[in-house]
Amino acid sequence: MNTQSIEQYMDQLGRLARAASRQAATVDSGAKNKALLTAATAIEDQAARLVIENNRDLESGREHGLDAALLDRLELTVARIAGMAEGLRQVAALADPVGEITDMRYMPSGIQVGRMRVPLGVIGIIYESRPNVTADAASLCLKSGNACILRGGSEALHSNLALADCLRQGLEAAGLPETLVQVINTRDRTAVGKLLTMDQYVDVIIPRGGKGLIERVMKESSIPVIKHLHGVCHVYIDDQADIDKAVEIAYNSKTHRYGVCNAMETLLVADSVAGSVLPRLAQRYADAGVELRGCDKTRTILADIKAATDEDWESEYLAPILAIRIVDGIDQAIQHIDQYGSQHTDAIVTEDYSKSRKFLRQVDSSSVLVNASTRFSDGFEYGLGAEIGISTDKLHVRGPVGLEGLTSQKYIVLGDGHIRQ
Amino acid sequence: MNTQSIEQYMDQLGRLARAASRQAATVDSGAKNKALLTAATAIEDQAARLVIENNRDLESGREHGLDAALLDRLELTVARIAGMAEGLRQVAALADPVGEITDMRYMPSGIQVGRMRVPLGVIGIIYESRPNVTADAASLCLKSGNACILRGGSEALHSNLALADCLRQGLEAAGLPETLVQVINTRDRTAVGKLLTMDQYVDVIIPRGGKGLIERVMKESSIPVIKHLHGVCHVYIDDQADIDKAVEIAYNSKTHRYGVCNAMETLLVADSVAGSVLPRLAQRYADAGVELRGCDKTRTILADIKAATDEDWESEYLAPILAIRIVDGIDQAIQHIDQYGSQHTDAIVTEDYSKSRKFLRQVDSSSVLVNASTRFSDGFEYGLGAEIGISTDKLHVRGPVGLEGLTSQKYIVLGDGHIRQ
Numbered sequence: 001m002n003t004q005s006i007e008q009y010m011d012q013l014g015r016l017a018r019a020a021s022r023q024a025a026t027v028d029s030g031a032k033n034k035a036l037l038t039a040a041t042a043i044e045d046q047a048a049r050l051v052i053e054n055n056r057d058l059e060s061g062r063e064h065g066l067d068a069a070l071l072d073r074l075e076l077t078v079a080r081i082a083g084m085a086e087g088l089r090q091v092a093a094l095a096d097p098v099g100e101i102t103d104m105r106y107m108p109s110g111i112q113v114g115r116m117r118v119p120l121g122v123i124g125i126i127y128e129s130r131p132n133v134t135a136d137a138a139s140l141c142l143k144s145g146n147a148c149i150l151r152g153g154s155e156a157l158h159s160n161l162a163l164a165d166c167l168r169q170g171l172e173a174a175g176l177p178e179t180l181v182q183v184i185n186t187r188d189r190t191a192v193g194k195l196l197t198m199d200q201y202v203d204v205i206i207p208r209g210g211k212g213l214i215e216r217v218m219k220e221s222s223i224p225v226i227k228h229l230h231g232v233c234h235v236y237i238d239d240q241a242d243i244d245k246a247v248e249i250a251y252n253s254k255t256h257r258y259g260v261c262n263a264m265e266t267l268l269v270a271d272s273v274a275g276s277v278l279p280r281l282a283q284r285y286a287d288a289g290v291e292l293r294g295c296d297k298t299r300t301i302l303a304d305i306k307a308a309t310d311e312d313w314e315s316e317y318l319a320p321i322l323a324i325r326i327v328d329g330i331d332q333a334i335q336h337i338d339q340y341g342s343q344h345t346d347a348i349v350t351e352d353y354s355k356s357r358k359f360l361r362q363v364d365s366s367s368v369l370v371n372a373s374t375r376f377s378d379g380f381e382y383g384l385g386a387e388i389g390i391s392t393d394k395l396h397v398r399g400p401v402g403l404e405g406l407t408s409q410k411y412i413v414l415g416d417g418h419i420r421q
Numbered sequence: 422m423n424t425q426s427i428e429q430y431m432d433q434l435g436r437l438a439r440a441a442s443r444q445a446a447t448v449d450s451g452a453k454n455k456a457l458l459t460a461a462t463a464i465e466d467q468a469a470r471l472v473i474e475n476n477r478d479l480e481s482g483r484e485h486g487l488d489a490a491l492l493d494r495l496e497l498t499v500a501r502i503a504g505m506a507e508g509l510r511q512v513a514a515l516a517d518p519v520g521e522i523t524d525m526r527y528m529p530s531g532i533q534v535g536r537m538r539v540p541l542g543v544i545g546i547i548y549e550s551r552p553n554v555t556a557d558a559a560s561l562c563l564k565s566g567n568a569c570i571l572r573g574g575s576e577a578l579h580s581n582l583a584l585a586d587c588l589r590q591g592l593e594a595a596g597l598p599e600t601l602v603q604v605i606n607t608r609d610r611t612a613v614g615k616l617l618t619m620d621q622y623v624d625v626i627i628p629r630g631g632k633g634l635i636e637r638v639m640k641e642s643s644i645p646v647i648k649h650l651h652g653v654c655h656v657y658i659d660d661q662a663d664i665d666k667a668v669e670i671a672y673n674s675k676t677h678r679y680g681v682c683n684a685m686e687t688l689l690v691a692d693s694v695a696g697s698v699l700p701r702l703a704q705r706y707a708d709a710g711v712e713l714r715g716c717d718k719t720r721t722i723l724a725d726i727k728a729a730t731d732e733d734w735e736s737e738y739l740a741p742i743l744a745i746r747i748v749d750g751i752d753q754a755i756q757h758i759d760q761y762g763s764q765h766t767d768a769i770v771t772e773d774y775s776k777s778r779k780f781l782r783q784v785d786s787s788s789v790l791v792n793a794s795t796r797f798s799d800g801f802e803y804g805l806g807a808e809i810g811i812s813t814d815k816l817h818v819r820g821p822v823g824l825e826g827l828t829s830q831k832y833i834v835l836g837d838g839h840i841r842q
Contacts, residue, residue: 245838252840372836396817399832411820415793417666419673
């Protein structure tokens with residue numbers, strides 16, 4: 001397609017999505033669930049075809065020299081296919097947020113006022129190579145009554161189109177418009193630029209991927225964006241910490257998984273307990289193969305480790321590397337988090353009541369934890385049932401984004417002929 | 422100031438606002454209320470000075486040929502000054518939303534998860550000539566724990582600076598940073614452009630003014646915007662309407678005040694009741710001096726009125742003019758609202774249960790009313806205590822925006838040494 005025909009093609013997707021979203025906003029939960037369950041079965045039944053289409057992507061990826069990590073993310077194994085089907089069934093089992101009415105109250109004028117939860121409309125999702133996002137994102141958008149336009153990584157196009165076909169079968173079986181879920185069927189990057197400026201058709205853009213993608217979207221989009229920028233997460237071990245808990249939490253926060261946004265990247269330790277906690281932790285980290293980098297004080301306790309620089313304090317390693325800084329106490333810890341953190345997820349370990357309250361109140365991050373691993377900052381762990389991502393924004397939704405984050409609330413007013421006096 | 426020094430000046434305001442916002446986020450309600458009450462007294466005590474400063478603006482406005490309507494909006498009368506002081510006291514009396522914890526629940530893992538309401542941070546407010554917005558906006562930002570940077574109309578600069586000084590006296594008395602409320606002290610328009618792109622310091626922009634201002638802000642801002650675009654509000658009189666209620670609601674929605682965003686601009690009437698309801702309404706509107714413009718069918722009943730064009734269906738008159746269209750029934754009414762409306766405020770008049778439910782569910786507007794005047798779509802009428810505006814956006818906040826709309830929620834997690842398995 002040339003640029004002009006891509007413009008027309010995207011315009012067409014937008015118009016169809018807008019029309020479909022109007023229908024979806026008031027559709028029964030039963031029909032949405034039927035679509036999800038049918039799509040889950042289709043994914044399982046057509047696993048062989050999904051693998052074939054995925055192999056086309058993998059072969060082409062190898063030809064284009066994609067590295068092993070990217071190829072791994074691109075691959076649809078049998079287990080991942082089963083996982084997608086299971087994910088759709090989990091979303092079907094969640095309560096439908098649409099139409100929920102809350103806060104109905106009578107006002108002095110006699111009118112009754114409340115709020116009704118409604119879909120956002122059309123959601124554009126831009127993501128990178130993992131094709132399972134196609135099923136995850138589409139299912140959450142559908143359940144929350146939204147239409148979606150999906151733009152996956154160009155290297156995953158065959159996989160994504162095959163998955164979209166399974167979703168289409170679900171929509172068809174449920175009598176819903178097929179255009180509720182549309183995958184952009186071109187590798188041309190101008191399609192992304194067009195998507196980001198179709199504000200007459202698209203209500204919100206959700207980018208999922210690396211910092212480069214997010215920054216491009218922030219720069220080009222004329223549509224509001226729900227985004228996850230990065231996670232420089234901290235654990236602060238207070239001077240009143242239970243040392244056993246501190247060791248377990250700091251170890252788990254770093255080593256439970258390395259490549260995730262809610263892994264700890266910097267450990268802050270109160271001066272007075274550093275001597276007892278750091279040697280124990282250093283041993284555990286050494287066994288796990290975690291490289292430590294410390295401030296000067298830290299290196300007087302752990303002599304063998306590299307010096308940490310300012311760059312370390314700002315780094316999201318996503319790797320078995322940890323920066324460690326010894327601080328005077330809670331105030332310096334909060335100040336460090338404020339200066340170097342990313343407002344994502346930060347935890348304190350303390351047995352002190354007032355300090356736990358202070359940390360909860362003063363740390364301005366999407367998740368703030370007391371005596372728990374940063375790895376809990378997750379939609380499933382928070383009981384959202386599923387998540388489309390974690391928002392590091394402040395507006396609209398902060399932290400893990402589930403079905404509720406894909407909806408809005410309108411005011412409803414019930415009267416009996418009431419007029420303003 | 423030249424462009425470079427304006428850049429530096431704005432940068433300075435931004436840095437100070439960001440620092441102040443950190444302090445404000447965790448300040449006691451008592452201190453915030455003391456600041457508001459002291460500022461209210463200062464406004465009353467210094468009314469004479471406010472009038473003098475306002476006169477400087479009025480004289481300069483007359484010299485520059487401002488029209489009578491603009492001069493009226495610019496004027497600080499004694500009654501308006503008293504109104505501002507009263508407004509500050511009302512905001513002081515509202516419950517503090519900051520720190521409110523909701524939805525605390527234990528999860529299967531044993532952690533306890535909930536949400537804490539937190540300020541947005543720094544709010545930039547851009548408004549036109551009415552100086553009372555300075556006091557209103559600052560008070561709501563302060564109470565919700567936010568710092569604000571205010572940019573009023575350049576013709577109101579002396580008035581705004583004098584008001585800012587009263588607010589400063591309140592902040593000082595309460596021991597709060599004066600930089601919580603800053604009025605941009607230059608008429609240069611490049612300051613606005615700079616404000617709209619200081620995303621490192623400003624978390625949200627709220628423009629208040631005409632469509633031209635809003636569109637400029639939408640185009641230039643790299644910061645999320647909470648905006649009110651326009652209000653093309655409808656009343657639909659259903660074939661099952663109580664005709665007496667219908668007449669009162671349609672009359673009140675149009676004539677209670679003309680220049681407001683929640684005034685009805687188009688009346689939709691079901692064919693089967695048009696003959697009984699329109700002549701009664703036409704008489705009432707004629708007495709009030711409202712000009713009617715109708716569709717062809719309407720003009721077979723009201724022979725004397727002008728024909729309505731497509732432009733009328735899209736018009737926010739803000740004036741004693743009303744467009745009238747006769748529709749087949751509720752479906753065509755909803756379709757008309759969908760096509761021509763502005764998703765602001767729409768009402769149905771009906772005694773039919775199923776149609777009331779259908780209208781509430783299907784009309785995608787920030788306020789949807791049954792058997793009540795569109796004029797109720799207002800923060801005070803909805804019990805918010807005060808409003809900074811009405812949002813026609815879908816993201817973050819929809820409809821009247823009170824203190825809650827100036828806040829966000831972060832997740833908090835309480836554990837006892839919990840780690841992810």
